[in-house]
Amino acid sequence: MSSEPINEVSKVEQNDVYKQRRTFAIISHPDAGKTTLTEKLLLFGGAIREAGAVKGKKARRHATSDWMEIEKQRGISVTSTVLQFSYKNRRINILDTPGHEDFSEDTYRTLTAADSAVMLIDAAKGVEPQTIKLFEVCSMRGIPIFTFINKLDREGKEPLALLEEIEEVLGIRSCPMNWPIGMGQQFLGIYNRSDRRFERFTGRGEGTTNIQVDDIESEELRDVLGADLHEQLQEEVMLLDIAGDPFDADLVQRGKLTPVFFGSAIANFGVETFLNQFIELSPAPGPRRTDEGLVEPSDESFSGFVFKIQANMNPAHRDRIAFIRMCSGRFERGMNVNHVRTGKKISLAQPQQFFGQGREIIDEAFPGDIIGIFDPGLFRIGDTLTESGWFNFEPLPQFSPEHFARVNVKNTLKYKQFHKGLEQLAEEGAIQVYRQVNRTEDMILGAVGRLQFEVFQYRMNAEYGAEVELTNLPYSVARWIETPNLETLNYDRYSNLIVKDQDDRYVMLFPNEFATHFVIDKNPDVMLHTTSYGM
Ligand code: G4P
Numbered sequence: 001m002s003s004e005p006i007n008e009v010s011k012v013e014q015n016d017v018y019k020q021r022r023t024f025a026i027i028s029h030p031d032a033g034k035t036t037l038t039e040k041l042l043l044f045g046g047a048i049r050e051a052g053a054v055k056g057k058k059a060r061r062h063a064t065s066d067w068m069e070i071e072k073q074r075g076i077s078v079t080s081t082v083l084q085f086s087y088k089n090r091r092i093n094i095l096d097t098p099g100h101e102d103f104s105e106d107t108y109r110t111l112t113a114a115d116s117a118v119m120l121i122d123a124a125k126g127v128e129p130q131t132i133k134l135f136e137v138c139s140m141r142g143i144p145i146f147t148f149i150n151k152l153d154r155e156g157k158e159p160l161a162l163l164e165e166i167e168e169v170l171g172i173r174s175c176p177m178n179w180p181i182g183m184g185q186q187f188l189g190i191y192n193r194s195d196r197r198f199e200r201f202t203g204r205g206e207g208t209t210n211i212q213v214d215d216i217e218s219e220e221l222r223d224v225l226g227a228d229l230h231e232q233l234q235e236e237v238m239l240l241d242i243a244g245d246p247f248d249a250d251l252v253q254r255g256k257l258t259p260v261f262f263g264s265a266i267a268n269f270g271v272e273t274f275l276n277q278f279i280e281l282s283p284a285p286g287p288r289r290t291d292e293g294l295v296e297p298s299d300e301s302f303s304g305f306v307f308k309i310q311a312n313m314n315p316a317h318r319d320r321i322a323f324i325r326m327c328s329g330r331f332e333r334g335m336n337v338n339h340v341r342t343g344k345k346i347s348l349a350q351p352q353q354f355f356g357q358g359r360e361i362i363d364e365a366f367p368g369d370i371i372g373i374f375d376p377g378l379f380r381i382g383d384t385l386t387e388s389g390w391f392n393f394e395p396l397p398q399f400s401p402e403h404f405a406r407v408n409v410k411n412t413l414k415y416k417q418f419h420k421g422l423e424q425l426a427e428e429g430a431i432q433v434y435r436q437v438n439r440t441e442d443m444i445l446g447a448v449g450r451l452q453f454e455v456f457q458y459r460m461n462a463e464y465g466a467e468v469e470l471t472n473l474p475y476s477v478a479r480w481i482e483t484p485n486l487e488t489l490n491y492d493r494y495s496n497l498i499v500k501d502q503d504d505r506y507v508m509l510f511p512n513e514f515a516t517h518f519v520i521d522k523n524p525d526v527m528l529h530t531t532s533y534g535m
Contacts, residue, residue, distance in 0.1 A: 018297040019284045021368025023093040023325075025111055027135060028120035029128030030099045033150045037120060037265040038083070038094060044275055045085030045092060082323070082370040090279045093370060099130060103449035105429060106308055108399045109381065111137045113307040113325035113370065116144040116282045119258065120265075123149050123156030123183070127169045135170050137399070140533060142255045144283060147174065148274055153201070153264040155184035160236070163260065173245045173257045177277060178270070180262040181225060181233050188225055190262050190270055191216075191233060193240070194247075194277075200224065201269050253283060285368040288327045290384070292391040295328050297367035302329035302337060302387035304371070306379050307396065309428045320428075321372045322379035329387055331365040340384040340392055348373055348385075381429035397533035398501060400478045401432055401446030404509060405453060405470040408443075414466040421464030426502050431456045434499035434507060444499055444509075445470070446478060473497075475509035479516055479528035490522040505532060 028034045083094045095114050097107045111117065117138045119131060138145055149162055157165070163174045178190040181198075189201040198221060216237060222230040251257035259281060263270020287294040295303055308323040331348070339346045348371075365371050373379075382396040409418035422443065426433040431453075432446035447453050453470055460466045475497065483489055486498070486506060496519070497509045508528070510516050516528055 016298075017330075018367035020089060020091050021093065021285055021366060022090055022116070022279055022282050023095065023114055023285065023368040023370075024116045024118055024282060025095040025097045025114040026118045026120055027097055027111070027131060027138065027145075028099070029122070029125070029130040032120045032122040032125070032128070032131070033265045034099065034120055037118075037148065037150065037271065040265055040268050040271045041092070041094065041275060042083065042085060043268070044272060045087045084369070087275065088279060091366075091368070092279070093368060095370070097134065103130065104452045105399055105401075105432070105448045106310075107134070108137050108448065109307050109396055109429065111143075112141065112396055113323075114138075114143065115285055115368065116146065118278070119145050119147045121147060121149050121162070121166075123151050123159075123162065123262075124154060126157055126162060126165045132169065135172075136530070139170075139172070139255055140531070144252050144255055144281075145172065145258045146274075146278055146282065147258045147260040148265075148270075149180075149260060149262045150265050152180050152183055152187050152190075152262050153267055153269070159262065160239075166258065166260075172255070173251070174260050175245045175247050175252075175257055176240060176260045176262075177247070178262055178273065179233065179237055179240065181229055186229070187264075188229060190273070191237065192273060193237070198224070199270065199273065201264070201267070203267065249281070252281060285327070289394045290391040291394075292389070295391075295393075297328050299328040300330075301389070302331050302335065302385075303327050303389075303391075303393075304331075304385050305393040305396075306381055306383040306385075309375060309379060309381060309430075320375040320377065322375040322383075324371045324373060324385060326365055326367050326369045326371060327393065328367055331369070331371060333363045335387065337385045337387055338390060339378065340386060340390050341380065342378070343390070346378070346385075377424070380427045396429075397531040398432060398480075399448060399531050401448050402476050403447045403450055403453065404473040404475045404478075405445050405447075406442065406473060407445050408469045408471075410467040410469055417464045418460070418466040418468065421460045421466050424464075425456060425459060430459070432501065434501055434509075437498050437500060437506075444473065444497075473509075474511055477510040477513055477516060478507050479510065479519075479530065480532050481506045481508050482527040482529065483523070484525055489519075489526065491519050501532065503532075 026034050026037065082096065085092050095110045097110050098104065099107070111134065119135060121127060121131065135145070147166065149159070159176070159180055163176065166172065166174050177194065178192045180190050181188045187201050189199045191198050196216065216234055225233065245257060247259065248257055252259060259277070261270060261274040261277070263274060265271060285297040287296045304324040304326040306322045307325050310321050310323070334347060334349055336345050336347050362371065382393075384392045407422070409415055422433055425431050434444040434446060436442040436444065445453065445456065447456075457468055457470065460468045480501075481498070491508065492515070495511050495515060499507050499509060501507050508519065519526065520528060
């Protein structure tokens with residue numbers, strides 16, 4: 001009798017916990033400073049104690065993941081995928097988006113688990129290719145994108161030119177939240193537009209000095225900046241006020257406007273200012289689409305989907321972990337859930353989170369959180385888990401691979417193992433498998449990053465006992481075809497190839513992006529899609 005109202009109260013509180021969650025990914029091109037920025041964010045969250053820069057690239061070229069490297073150097077376990085820490089009443093989940101050699105489909109899929117993205121740009125390099133690809137995936141989902149322009153302590157492109165580049169190359173409007181004064185040797189700091197605060201850059205590791213500027217024309221600011229830079233700042237800020245896009249929270253939420261911040265991750269300058277505004281402006285977990293309508297994070301019953309499966313995280317235990325993005329309800333250790341695809345009830349017995357001192361068994365989690373579950377080979381990428389109901393979250397799309405190879409088993413006696421491995425690794429999402437249309441015995445592999453081939457080859461041998469041979473193919477682009485009639489499709493049979501993907505959808509392989517234009521021009525009723533999204 002008396003317990004009822006208490007339960008009611010705690011239910012309301014529980015339903016609000018997700019509002020504190022901020023689950024995001026940092027998207028960038030290698031070397032823009034993602035590892036450095038991540039480390040600084042962790043410092044603010046108190047997840048690591050020691051300040052100081054991550055070791056140079058040369059010293060860590062053997063590491064396959066940057067996070068593994070932070071782990072080695074800091075003595076903490078961040079074993080990729082997700083880092084969780086608390087900051088100012090918020091629970092932050094940073095999803096790792098592997099870059100460098102381990103850039104793969106995982107990198108893209110991880111973005112489906114994020115509620116927003118931080119786009120990190122090197123001020124000297126501007127918008128780079130890997131950033132464009134990752135941006136496109138975020139943009140397809142319509143999630144908010146925040147921009148941090150890094151390395152202002154070095155000479156780079158003019159800030160206005162960078163904004164123009166973002167708008168032209170990525171097609172998103174931008175709204176600078178602060179503005180840099182000088183650059184490289186002359187970098188003096190940033191001027192925060194909303195609270196009219198000038199943050200003075202005093203060099204690496206020296207901290208910052210804040211100067212409240214009630215009037216941008218003030219003598220005090222002129223004394224600090226010198227007459228020339230002071231004048232330049234006034235002109236540029238006026239230009240932004242008059243001609244720039246004003247801040248519009250609604251456009252930010254819909255991914256149509258990106259708030260832009262400037263700073264230097266290595267000097268830990270501008271990072272705190274960014275973080276403070278980011279946690280206010282970035283969204284808490286929102287509703288997610290399913291085949292039975294929307295699931296709200298405040299819904300009482302647990303639901304989530306598998307966005308990543310990682311094998312052999314611990315070589316000593318040949319284990320597989322399925323990573324689940326929680327979408328609603330409250331997760332409790334040992335709870336029984338519906339595994340929708342197989343129609344089975346399963347127990348989530350040993351949930352793990354990957355942060356702090358190694359893997360931690362968790363007792364509860366909330367929407368926005370990522371849970372790692374031991375996978376005895378049950379899960380597939382995109383699987384839905386629910387506490388009640390048998391709905392499915394939107395299927396995760398397949399993304400255009402950039403590397404293709406024909407695959408054969410070396411020893412034909414191992415044909416059965418070969419097929420089993422191929423099927424399982426494709427289901428796990430480790431690789432994409434295509435069949436040629438008229439020669440179905442010909443298997444073609446597609447990968448977003450080359451390392452995926454190596455991992456595939458290794459695992460086929462180690463886990464299925466099938467040694468495979470890969471022959472590279474001269475394609476670098478795949479497009480899912482939507483056509484009323486495949487027979488009449490006008491295309492160059494010498495340089496393009498039509499194949500079927502794992503779900504029997506038609507895909508055309510091209511040697512390059514340019515070659516796709518020919519097909520588009522010659523076949524006005526045909527649509528080519530860069531992902532299988534919505535097909
Ligand atoms: P990534 O994870 O995005 O690949 O980048 P990472 O943080 O490893 O940074 C790449 C390089 O850029 C590192 O240099 C790092 O120290 C440097 N860096 C990161 N943030 C800043 C910044 O704000 N200012 C400056 N000047 N440098 C920054 P490195 O590997 O040690 O050496 P090198 O590549 O410069 O030789």
